[in-house]
Amino acid sequence: MTAALAAVVHNGTALWYLTRATGLVSLVLLSATVVLGIVASVGWTAARWPRFLSQEVHRNLSLFCIVLIAIHIVTTVADGFVPIGYLDAFVPLQSPYRPLWIGLGALAFDMLLAVAITSGLRARIGVRTWRGVHYLAYACWPIAVLHGLGSGTDARLSITVLINVVCIGSVVGALAWRLIAAPGVPSTRRLAASGVATALVIGIGAFALAGPLQPGWSKRAGTSPAVLAEINAHFAVKSAATPSGAATGKAPSNGAGSSAAGMPAVPFTANVNGTVQSSSPNGAGEVEVVLSLQVQGSSAPLVVKLTGTAVNGGVAMSSSQVVFGDAQGAVTALDGSNVGATVRGPSGPINLQMLLNIDQSAGSVSGTVSGSSGGR
Numbered sequence: 001m002t003a004a005l006a007a008v009v010h011n012g013t014a015l016w017y018l019t020r021a022t023g024l025v026s027l028v029l030l031s032a033t034v035v036l037g038i039v040a041s042v043g044w045t046a047a048r049w050p051r052f053l054s055q056e057v058h059r060n061l062s063l064f065c066i067v068l069i070a071i072h073i074v075t076t077v078a079d080g081f082v083p084i085g086y087l088d089a090f091v092p093l094q095s096p097y098r099p100l101w102i103g104l105g106a107l108a109f110d111m112l113l114a115v116a117i118t119s120g121l122r123a124r125i126g127v128r129t130w131r132g133v134h135y136l137a138y139a140c141w142p143i144a145v146l147h148g149l150g151s152g153t154d155a156r157l158s159i160t161v162l163i164n165v166v167c168i169g170s171v172v173g174a175l176a177w178r179l180i181a182a183p184g185v186p187s188t189r190r191l192a193a194s195g196v197a198t199a200l201v202i203g204i205g206a207f208a209l210a211g212p213l214q215p216g217w218s219k220r221a222g223t224s225p226a227v228l229a230e231i232n233a234h235f236a237v238k239s240a241a242t243p244s245g246a247a248t249g250k251a252p253s254n255g256a257g258s259s260a261a262g263m264p265a266v267p268f269t270a271n272v273n274g275t276v277q278s279s280s281p282n283g284a285g286e287v288e289v290v291l292s293l294q295v296q297g298s299s300a301p302l303v304v305k306l307t308g309t310a311v312n313g314g315v316a317m318s319s320s321q322v323v324f325g326d327a328q329g330a331v332t333a334l335d336g337s338n339v340g341a342t343v344r345g346p347s348g349p350i351n352l353q354m355l356l357n358i359d360q361s362a363g364s365v366s367g368t369v370s371g372s373s374g375g376r
Contacts, residue, residue, distance in 0.1 A: 015079035020154060022072035024163055027148055029065040030112075031167035033058060034141050035174040059119075062137070066112055073109075098221045101150030104143050111140035141171060142200055146207070150221055155212035168204065172197055263300045263325045266350055269370040271296040276358055276365050291356070291365055300325030302369065304339060304354075324352065337367070348373070 036058040073089040076082075084102060088095035090110060092103030118125060118133040145168065154160050175197050179190045211217055264270065274293035280286060287310045293302040302324045308317040320331035320341075327345025334340070339354040356367035 015075045019072055019075040019079055020152065022068050022075065023148060023152065024160065026065055026068045026072055027144060027167055028163065029061055029068060030141055030144055031171050033061045033065055034138060034171050036061065037137065038174040038178050041178065062112075062116065062119075066116055069109055069112070098151050101147055101221055105147035105151060108140040108144040108147055111136040111143070115140075142204065145204060149204075149208050149212045152212075153218070155208070155217070161213075164208070168201060172201055263327070263345065263347070264295065264298045264371065267370070267372045269368060270298065271367070272302065272354070272356070272369050273364070273366045274302075275363050276360060277363065278360070291358075293365060293369070295369060298325075302352075304331065304341065306331065306334070322352070324350070 040055050040058055073086070076084050077086055077089075082097040084095050084097055088102055089106055092106045092110075093099050094106075095102040114133055115137045118130050122130045145164065149155050149164065152160070175193070179193055211220070272293045272295050274291060277290045277292070279288050279290075287308060289306045291302075291304040291306075293304070295302055303322070305321040306317050307319045310316075317331065317334050320334075322329050322331060322341040322343050324343045325345065327343035327350060329341060329343035329349075332340045332342050337356045337358055339352075339356060341352040341354070343350050343352065351372050353370045353372075354367060355369075356365055358365050
């Protein structure tokens with residue numbers, strides 16, 4: 001893990017909004033680039049839209065799209081909401097967060113970079129080589145669509161669905177128009193292209209309906225349990241701080257049902273395991289330790305954040321925060337690896353007693369947690 005709950009809470013949501021917005025706008029620009037590329041390949045012209053204008057707009061949109069994708073990558077990494085690094089933007093299947101779907105984004109970006117670089121070297125490498133590489137722009141479009149559907153947390157929002165439908169419809173419509181309008185295209189080639197386009201649309205639609213548009217996609221997409229615990233805890237904190245449960249703009253679906261439904265009935269004793277993350281946010285001797293735990297037999301995440309001064313490999317606590325499903329509170333006792341806490345949720349206060357084994361070198365935590373009613 002490269003991002004702890006503390007970083008998520010402190011960073012706010014501005015970067016998250018920016019990374020999602022730039023991702024969606026990049027898809028719109030990429031779709032427009034593909035459509036203009038198809039128009040330019042046919043040689044369509046009009047009195048107010050000469051052919052060179054299509055080519056110029058196509059080129060400028062491509063460059064603008066790459067710039068927006070770069071902003072999308074920078075804001076995603078800087079946000080720290082999920083553990084994605086700069087290397088994950090170029091090397092597929094490296095990200096611990098939804099590796100396949102983030103990997104598709106990296107693959108699409110690599111393809112676009114190859115197109116941009118070879119376009120700049122067109123005079124040196126020859127038109128034939130340039131044209132062969134240029135076809136990657138068409139191949140990266142469906143990959144980018146799948147990346148957006150599979151990696152985003154807002155695939156079920158109406159505006160996101162509308163944008164995806166419009167982008168897919170525009171590209172497919174342009175391709176159909178090209179097959180009809182372009183002279184000299186053999187019938188077998190038209191049929192083959194029509195079959196590929198139809199299969200692509202059906203495949204993307206079936207994937208969206210069975211995957212990202214269904215509850216539980218976050219878990220099925222490959223999000224690690226530790227990251228899910230941090231995300232759930234973050235939303236528990238944000239929901240408690242938002243009047244009347246107003247939407248915060250982030251709406252992941254993790255497949256665990258509501259946090260309240262996943263809370264164990266008190267009294268209980270259960271094993272826990274998870275991860276530990278330490279950081280020095282201000283570089284002035286202050287330390288933040290975040291324990292992201294999963295309670296056996298419960299789908300509610302348990303996250304403990306300790307803030308204080310580093311002392312003999314531990315922390316002299318000055319403040320704390322504990323989130324257990326929909327309940328939140330603070331540490332009430334800290335003696336080595338024995339942690340006491342009280343959290344308050346919809347069903348009332350709960351006293352927690354944790355006996356933990358913390359391995360800092362491995363970044364892992366194991367142990368037991370007991371819960372009892374906290375009275376009134």
